[in-house]
Amino acid sequence: MRTLVIALVALTLAGCSGETAPTGWIPRTAAVSGIITVSAAVPAFGTAPVAALVPRTASRTASLPRLPVLSVGMHLTRGPRPAFTPHDLIATFRHTVLGAPPVGTAALAAPAGVRAFGTAIRSRLAAMALQGAAVAGVSPTILTARIRVADTTQLDAVAAALRQDAAIAAVTRNRLIWLDETARSLNGMDGAAAAAAQTTSNDPLYPYQSWHYGLIDLPRAWSLTTGSASVLVAVVDDGIRFDHPAIAANLTADGYDFVSLVDSLILCTRDTVSNAGDGNGYDPDPTIPASYTLSSTGTCFIPVNFGHGLHVAGTIGAVGNDGIGVTGVNWTVRIRPVRAFGVGGFGNEYDEAQGILYAAGLPADNGAGGTVQASSGARIINMSFGGPDSGTTEHNAIKSAASAGALLVAAAGNAGSSDPEYPAAYPEVLAVAAVGPDGSPTPYSSFGSFVGIRAPGGNLGLGDLTDLVVSTAWDFTRKAPAYAYAEGTSMAAPHVSGVAALLLAQNPALTAAALRSRLTSYAVGPANRYGAGLVNAYNSLTQSHGPPARRYARLYSAATGATVQTVLAQAGGEFSFSDVEDGSYFLYGGTDESGDQQVGSPGRLWGAFGDPAVPSAFTVLGAGPHRVSFSIGLPIQLEPSHTIAGATPLAIGGYTQGAIIDTATIDVYRVTIPAAATYTFETSGWGAACGFALEDATAIGLFDAGSSFITSAGFIDRTHLNFCSRLTRSLSPGTYYVAVAGSFGGGVFGGRYRLQARLGP
Numbered sequence: 092m093r094t095l096v097i098a099l100v101a102l103t104l105a106g107c108s109g110e111t112a113p114t115g116w117i118p119r120t121a122a123v124s125g126i127i128t129v130s131a132a133v134p135a136f137g138t139a140p141v142a143a144l145v146p147r148t149a150s151r152t153a154s155l156p157r158l159p160v161l162s163v164g165m166h167l168t169r170g171p172r173p174a175f176t177p178h179d180l181i182a183t184f185r186h187t188v189l190g191a192p193p194v195g196t197a198a199l200a201a202p203a204g205v206r207a208f209g210t211a212i213r214s215r216l217a218a219m220a221l222q223g224a225a226v227a228g229v230s231p232t233i234l235t236a237r238i239r240v241a242d243t244t245q246l247d248a249v250a251a252a253l254r255q256d257a258a259i260a261a262v263t264r265n266r267l268i269w270l271d272e273t274a275r276s277l278n279g280m281d282g283a284a285a286a287a288a289q290t291t292s293n294d295p296l297y298p299y300q301s302w303h304y305g306l307i308d309l310p311r312a313w314s315l316t317t318g319s320a321s322v323l324v325a326v327v328d329d330g331i332r333f334d335h336p337a338i339a340a341n342l343t344a345d346g347y348d349f350v351s352l353v354d355s356l357i358l359c360t361r362d363t364v365s366n367a368g369d370g371n372g373y374d375p376d377p378t379i380p381a382s383y384t385l386s387s388t389g390t391c392f393i394p395v396n397f398g399h400g401l402h403v404a405g406t407i408g409a410v411g412n413d414g415i416g417v418t419g420v421n422w423t424v425r426i427r428p429v430r431a432f433g434v435g436g437f438g439n440e441y442d443e444a445q446g447i448l449y450a451a452g453l454p455a456d457n458g459a460g461g462t463v464q465a466s467s468g469a470r471i472i473n474m475s476f477g478g479p480d481s482g483t484t485e486h487n488a489i490k491s492a493a494s495a496g497a498l499l500v501a502a503a504g505n506a507g508s509s510d511p512e513y514p515a516a517y518p519e520v521l522a523v524a525a526v527g528p529d530g531s532p533t534p535y536s537s538f539g540s541f542v543g544i545r546a547p548g549g550n551l552g553l554g555d556l557t558d559l560v561v562s563t564a565w566d567f568t569r570k571a572p573a574y575a576y577a578e579g580t581s582m583a584a585p586h587v588s589g590v591a592a593l594l595l596a597q598n599p600a601l602t603a604a605a606l607r608s609r610l611t612s613y614a615v616g617p618a619n620r621y622g623a624g625l626v627n628a629y630n631s632l633t634q635s636h637g638p639p640a641r642r643y644a645r646l647y648s649a650a651t652g653a654t655v656q657t658v659l660a661q662a663g664g665e666f667s668f669s670d671v672e673d674g675s676y677f678l679y680g681g682t683d684e685s686g687d688q689q690v691g692s693p694g695r696l697w698g699a700f701g702d703p704a705v706p707s708a709f710t711v712l713g714a715g716p717h718r719v720s721f722s723i724g725l726p727i728q729l730e731p732s733h734t735i736a737g738a739t740p741l742a743i744g745g746y747t748q749g750a751i752i753d754t755a756t757i758d759v760y761r762v763t764i765p766a767a768a769t770y771t772f773e774t775s776g777w778g779a780a781c782g783f784a785l786e787d788a789t790a791i792g793l794f795d796a797g798s799s800f801i802t803s804a805g806f807i808d809r810t811h812l813n814f815c816s817r818l819t820r821s822l823s824p825g826t827y828y829v830a831v832a833g834s835f836g837g838g839v840f841g842g843r844y845r846l847q848a849r850l851g852p
Contacts, residue, residue, distance in 0.1 A: 316632065759831075
């Protein structure tokens with residue numbers, strides 16, 4: 092530790108006669124002032140393995156509950172797969188020839204328009220007397236018809252005949268569209284405060300979700316709103332389970348199934364099932380009956396236990412704070428499940444378009460020669476699917492839904508490239524890229540000018556399964572509710588949809604354009620090819636860039652560790668201490684939130700004069716003036732100390748943050764206790780619960796000034812998945828050492844933790 096003498100008093104000593112110089116005129120107190128600035132330094136860590144000073148905890152595998160396996164190693168991969176349905180053509184009609192309003196106008200979707208233009212389309216097709224072809228559906232809202240050709244060798248001939256009609260603008264194949272191909276169902280598990288306050292859910296599996304919800308500032312946002320049953324969000328996906336207890340109460344009864352019966356899957360057992368999976372086509376029941384994925388060869392399908400749409404819906408709105416399973420971004424919301432993708436994880440463009448129309452409250456083909464329409468339109472539509480090709484039918488449905496007032500949110504895609512994915516790349520859609528627990532874009536996430544924002548999607552490459560997104564799932568084998576890890580932009584999109592729903596719960600008058608602006612304007616930057624920034628729920632709700640914070644300066648005695656003074660700095664960071672006695676001091680600075688005057692709390696700005704890792708003492712000797720200016724940020728351990736001999740200082744009333752590089756490496760801190768009292772040393776995660784994602788599961792050891800072991804503390808509450816540590820003890824004045832050990836360490840960032848030292852329990 093260095094000592095800086097910032098004021099020296101020159102004295103004229105007595106001569107050889109031995110007389111002492113008069114010293115009564117020297118002031119005994121002084122003023123100390125300066126400026127606290129805020130830095131944006133990024134922590135970096137060194138490593139120096141040493142022998143453990145505290146009892147070791149178990150490995151991560153033993154420390155965390157072992158989750159029942161649903162589908163180990165299952166990876167939904169693109170592989171070889173068909174691009175189109177084998178028998179379908181889609182004809183899009185010109186509105187001018189039919190005398191109809193343009194697609195996207197309210198008049199086209201009105202009952203009279205639906206009847207008139209639906210009849211006009213069928214009449215024109217009937218007059219063509221197409222050989223070997225039949226009208227399989229008409230969607231008057233987007234002036235589109237599906238024509239089924241029995242003999243696939245006649246597709247080109249039928250298409251050519253259709254193009255002869257001046258009323259038909261385009262004839263295309265019916266594209267197959269696939270759900271998020273990099274989603275993983277690797278493991279499953281059975282089944283009002285101040286503005287800156289934090290609220291968390293009591294759902295037992297919330298610690299698994301803490302990284303992806305903490306990353307978008309949900310605990311602060313939940314202190315403002317946890318959602319509203321007046322907000323309707325539609326999820327267009329592969330269906331839902333109404334019997335899943337973690338989400339059932341937030342599901343509406345007006346969902347719909349738009350999966351055609353005609354497509355079939357060849358199973359690896361050589362059996363065949365329909366993609367619809369429920370024995371019928373369009374119907375009012377969007378329940379997902381089963382789930383399959385392509386095998387590694389891409390030639391047949393194997394059963395899986397997951398439920399893509401159920402996982403997505405759970406992120407948006409699994410019931411919160413009910414003590415069951417997981418929680419959603421919204422604890423309370425209405426979710427309309429719209430099934431447009433079958434048990435094989437794919438659907439076709441025509442069915443998808445009907446699902447989007449229905450979600451928006453617009454008339455959709457009912458599969459029986461008429462139309463079906465929901466009683467109201469969803470304000471937000473989540474679309475966690477896509478592919479590299481655009482389509483007129485899909486885009487017309489998107490434009491119609493946008494014109495109806497819906498905010499359309501879509502997964503940006505998992506190609507890991509700048510190639511546009513659709514529907515995400517349509518201008519009416521807010522495309523969502525994915526980040527991992529470190530806040531950085533994932534390797535698989537698509538990027539580019541079409542991406543609007545980013546959100547947590549998971550990144551298995553950072554360490555283990557807890558780096559993925561956890562939500563609701565279904566065990567089809569046991570016919571029981573489950574919970575699963577998954578990664579992909581499919582998982583990122585519902586975080587954004589969920590935050591948009593929170594905004595509507597707070598202000599139902601927000602338009603789709605206003606929602607989009609709120610989300611992107613208050614995202615946490617930087618803006619880059621992965622969008623405007625990382626969605627932030629609290630910022631979006633408060634239209635701010637974080638809670639209001641004030642800077643404080645705190646003076647500690649270097650001799651005793653006692654707090655001498657704490658003063659509030661001015662708006663520009665200027666501070667001043669008065670009546671400071673001669674002596675040696677440490678100077679710290681920190682911020683509070685929303686005027687709560689709590690300085691030195693984990694996660695808030697905190698720093699000291701001097702080296703970021705080792706504060707510098709300064710000496711007050713005389714009246715001064717004494718100017719000490721410094722910067723604060725998040726505490727930085729540039730070179731973590733791993734031995735008592737080189738222990739890093741930690742002030743009572745403050746905190747530090749570090750990372751356990753490996754399980755043979757510990758971090759050691761020196762604490763000066765100023766007075767006999769009860770003191771507490773407690774760990775927490777940087778952004779998630781201890782033991783999950785990048786955070787370590789910790790143990791704390793306490794040693795006296797002579798390096799003798801006093802006591803240790805392990806997990807606070809393993810039963811409730813609290814793998815942080817808290818050590819509380821009555822201590823006498825003097826020097827002590829606090830050591831932090833991790834259960835696993837390693838990985839890209841090591842095992843992260845924060846350590847707070849405070850007076851009292």
